[in-house]
Amino acid sequence: MKTPKSILEKINQRKSENAFRVLMVQGNKVDFFSNDYLGASKIPFEGQMNYGSTGSRLISGNSKYTERLESYLAGFYQQESGLLFNSGYDANLSIFSCIPQRGDTIIYDELVHASIRDGIRLSLARSYSFRHNDLDDLKSKIEQADGTIYIAVESIYSMDGDEAPLELLCELCEAKNRYLIVDEAHSGGLYGDGGNGLVSEKLLDQEVFCKLITFGKAYGSHGALVLSSKDVRDYLVNFARPFIYSTAPSFHAQERIEFVVNHVAHMDTERKKLRENILYFKSKLHELNLKFVESDSPIQCILISGNDEVKYAADKILNAGFAVKAILSPTVPKGEERIRICLHSYNSKPEIDGLLNCLK
Numbered sequence: 001m002k003t004p005k006s007i008l009e010k011i012n013q014r015k016s017e018n019a020f021r022v023l024m025v026q027g028n029k030v031d032f033f034s035n036d037y038l039g040a041s042k043i044p045f046e047g048q049m050n051y052g053s054t055g056s057r058l059i060s061g062n063s064k065y066t067e068r069l070e071s072y073l074a075g076f077y078q079q080e081s082g083l084l085f086n087s088g089y090d091a092n093l094s095i096f097s098c099i100p101q102r103g104d105t106i107i108y109d110e111l112v113h114a115s116i117r118d119g120i121r122l123s124l125a126r127s128y129s130f131r132h133n134d135l136d137d138l139k140s141k142i143e144q145a146d147g148t149i150y151i152a153v154e155s156i157y158s159m160d161g162d163e164a165p166l167e168l169l170c171e172l173c174e175a176k177n178r179y180l181i182v183d184e185a186h187s188g189g190l191y192g193d194g195g196n197g198l199v200s201e202k203l204l205d206q207e208v209f210c211k212l213i214t215f216g217k218a219y220g221s222h223g224a225l226v227l228s229s230k231d232v233r234d235y236l237v238n239f240a241r242p243f244i245y246s247t248a249p250s251f252h253a254q255e256r257i258e259f260v261v262n263h264v265a266h267m268d269t270e271r272k273k274l275r276e277n278i279l280y281f282k283s284k285l286h287e288l289n290l291k292f293v294e295s296d297s298p299i300q301c302i303l304i305s306g307n308d309e310v311k312y313a314a315d316k317i318l319n320a321g322f323a324v325k326a327i328l329s330p331t332v333p334k335g336e337e338r339i340r341i342c343l344h345s346y347n348s349k350p351e352i353d354g355l356l357n358c359l360k
Contacts, residue, residue, distance in 0.1 A: 018307040019328045029323035030351050032341050037190060037298045038270045039346045041220025045259050049251035058237070061248030069258055070225070076261065077196050077213055078205040079227035083236055084257075086249055088185050088214035089115040091224040093122070094240035095181060095210060096152070099232070100125035105145035107138060108152035111159060113183060116152055125150070132160070135168055142172070149178045150209075155198040156186040159332060159340070161299025166199060170207035179209035186299065189218030190274070194265030219260045223249050270345035274298060277343050277352065284356050293338070301327075302339040302359060310337040317358045322351070 014020040026033075036042075053061040066084065074082035085091040096119025100106050104125040108116060111132045120127045128144065131137040142149060151173060153164040166182070173180045184197040192201035195218065199208050210228040215221040226236065236243055249257075281300060285292060293301040304310040307328045314326035317339070327340045341355070 017329075018311065019330065026318070026323040029318065029321050030347070030355070031323050031344060032347065032351075032355055033323045033325045034342060034344075035186070035217040036220050037218045037274060037342065037344055038264060038267050039220070039344060040189070040218060040260055040264055040267070043220065043260065043263055045256055047252045047255040047259075049255050051252070052250045053248040055247060056244060057248045058244055063251070065251065066248070066254060069254055072258070073213075073225055073261065074227060076194070076265075077211070077225070077227050078200045079211070079229075081228060081230045081233040083226045083228075083233050083243070084249060084254065085224045085226065085243060086246055087222070088113075088183070088212060088216065088224040089118075090242040090246065091212050091214075091226050092116045092183065093119045094236055094242045095212070095226060096120045096150075097122035097241070098239040099210075099235065100148070100150050104147040104150065106150045106152060107141045107145060109133065109154070109157075109164070111157050112152055112154055113158055113185070116183065120152075132157075133162070133165060135165065135172070138169075138172065142178070147177070150181055151178065152181045152183075154183045154185070155191075156184075156297045156299070158186055158299065159327065159338075160293045160301060161186075161295035161297040162293065163198070163297065166202055166204055170204050173207065173209075180207070182208050182211040184211050185214040185217055185224075186297065188213040188215075189264045190271060190298070195261075195267070195271070215257050215260065219257070219264055221253075221256050221260045223253060223257055267345075274343065274345040277345065277347055277349075280349055281341075281343055281352050281356075284352065288356065288359060290359060298343040300341045300343060302341065304337060304339060305335050307337055310339060313359070314339055317355065320354070320358050322355045322358065324355070 055061040070082040092115035100123050102124040106120050106125050106127040108129055109132055110129040128141045130141050155164055169180055182199055187198040189195040191198040199205055199211050212226055214224040291303040304313050310326045314324055317324050325340050327338050329337055
């Protein structure tokens, strides 16, 4: 079968830049690269509803169970309403492609996830990025904005692992026609009461227009939940194309979500152990002469400039038995390539020492 020349050229360009991605199975290595921060993916689960959903929610895929689950989860995450999606990507695509209208403005942190950026590309609203966590730059962009202003951030950033200044962002959004949207993909399950997220931990739920919890990170499952007012939920049901035209999550997947949310809510011991591992890792990291991103979350990044150099370092660590991931440009800007390390409650101190010894 023939392949278009343009596709082959793009592939060859990636290879020439040593930025070509391949799928790999890491095998039996110590996990320092998954998002399974609490080990929830390993919790055995036997659902009672092992059948599919049969269609989109607007046709045959809706049920009393689904609506009860959404209502229950909305209460747990301190919001009026919730709407289930197949993934965080679908959820962000829905939020940003259909809520901001022509004449409105989206202002987003330059480090937000690709799913937010892709949703913005589909929107009719104008958009600007602001420098990462730079409120002065954000204020200057607000001065350029028209219409209703939507500000998009992550509570914990997936590539740097640092935290958004949520309290200050909420103060900025007290003004008329400013609405804050928070992606909590990497804080759900880890922060707040029983893992209900950083927004809830900081008592900011009434200040946030919309937030997103995903179940594929600390919850070790799959799917996502958009949390908002009932009006926003109704709007998404009517206008969010990824929701309208996708088969609903299977009932088995929904039952798994309910199970893991309830289970993770009681994993205080694991959350405490994770915090201890973060503190231990950081104390040891500061002893090494390495360039790194300051972070108090499970996401820790060692900066090694250049795709060749960072891939060499990652291969060295992998060969020593530790599963890590080299993050290459263009995923991150050139010069900011990195080893992305994810810490977990189940990592031991000797394992952390062994990993860091590879970086000396």
